Amino acid sequence: MYNRREFLGTGLAALGAASAATLVPGLLRATPAEAPRWLSAPRKLLILGGTGFVGPHDVREALERGHEVTIFNRGRSAPGMFGKDVEELAGDRANDLRALRGRKWDAVIDESASLASAPEWVKLSAETLRDAVDQYLFISTRSVYHDLSAVPMHSNAPVLTLENSPVPAGQPLSYGLAKAYAEKAAHAAMPGRVTVVRPGLIVGPEDDTDRFTxxxxxxxxxxxxxxxxxxxxxxxxxDVRDLVKFCVTLCENRTFGVFNGIGPxxxxxxxxxxxxxxxxxxxxxxxxxxxxxxxxxxxxxxxxxxxxxxxxxxxxxxxxxxxxxxxxxxxxxxxxxxxxxxxxxxxxxxxxxxxxxxxxxxxxxxxxxxxxxxxxxxxxxx
CATH class of the missing domain: 3.90.25 (UDP-galactose 4-epimerase; domain 1)
Structure with a gap:
């Protein structure tokens, strides 16, 4: 398959045990008693990233729907790009999450597509935010599936693991493996409170890869x-605009589980x-x-x-x-x-x-x- 990137995989021993963690396919909503609270009020959303291809679309969609948005990144790509409408926190997904501590949000959208997708980084973020958010939405990828031969495919199909897709010693994890273990890291840190969205090729305005263009x-x-x-x-x-609309909707409705982000x-x-x-x-x-x-x-x-x-x-x-x-x-x-x-x-x-x-x-x-x-x-x- 044509992968966006490949990632270095280190320190996965601790996550190996988490590979048995059950991913929740399909739909798990908040109880009816909780739903009105989530559906009636604006959300406080934290977006990890926010300045790449998906990020600005994500921020704009959330703002247009009346939500309060905070973004967290290294502050190097485009500081101040959203003006006073968005709170910006600076740090590093790898080793500096101090700016996230002592804060509260309704949900976090982890949409980083670079090394921030590595399992260790997601593990660190999810553990840091475990008591700070009610929902952790992780944008993964269709590339996590081990076997795409079934027709039709569903979100509960087997995913890549180091057991079914070994990686030679010293070699980087494939993009799909890295995302699969990142999913497991999120579930292990916040069981029952994770939403995973697995998009296929993300396309539309501002896509710098030209893969659809x-x-x-x-x-x-x-x-x-x-x-x-x-x-x-x-x-x-x-379309990136449909992806971010779906992600924000899942946060508004407090919907947990594993979903694919493709169409039609x-x-x-x-x-x-x-x-x-x-x-x-x-x-x-x-x-x-x-x-x-x-x-x-x-x-x-x-x-x-x-x-x-x-x-x-x-x-x-x-x-x-x-x-x-x-x-x-x-x-x-x-x-x-x-x-x-x-x-x-x-x-x-x-x-x-x-x-x-x-x-x-x-x-x-x-x-x-x-x-x-x-x-x-x-x-x-x-």
């Missing part, structure tokens, strides 16, 4: 383009994905469907740099984008139309400097795409 940009450019597979492989991703329900065939992107951004492309195995032979793997978003729905990845989202939808997940995400992403992209637009990080370079199309047509004509 390539498709709106390429479709809008038009001309003959490679469409991978035969159109039947599914897509489940999430059951997945969307890639043919429909491209069609909806085109409806959102315009353009007049012609799609040439190119076999995924042929592309793999040429060095371009599904979900890799040149083929972001696309994954083959067979074998161990048959259920990669075929999740049943019934519990998530009941808990408040909403998914906006793909047309809207594509349109807004392209509009944001066009505000970037010309040199940035010229250096898109993913997808096929025009000359390579033309070369592959020629090779594919030659093979088909034999």
């Amino acid at each position: 390539y498709w709106p940009v390429r479709v809008a450019r038009g001309g003959e383009m490679i469409a991978p597979g035969d159109g039947s492989d599914h897509v489940q991703i999430i 329900q059951g997945g969307m065939p890639f043919r429909e994905f491209l069609s909806r992107v085109q409806k959102g951004v315009g353009g007049n492309p012609t799609y040439t469907w190119v076999d995924a195995d042929f592309l793999r032979e040429q060095g371009h793997n599904p979900y890799g740099r040149e083929l972001p978003v696309f994954q083959v729905m067979r074998g161990r990845t048959a259920g990669f984008a075929r999740f049943d989202l019934t519990p998530e939808l009941k808990a408040g997940l909403t998914i906006r139309p793909m047309e809207e995400t594509a349109r807004d992403t392209l509009a944001w992209w066009k505000t970037l400097p010309a040199e940035r637009q010229a250096g898109i990080k993913t997808g096929f370079r025009p000359e390579r795409e033309a070369e592959l199309l020629a090779l594919w047509k030659t093979r088909k004509s034999r």
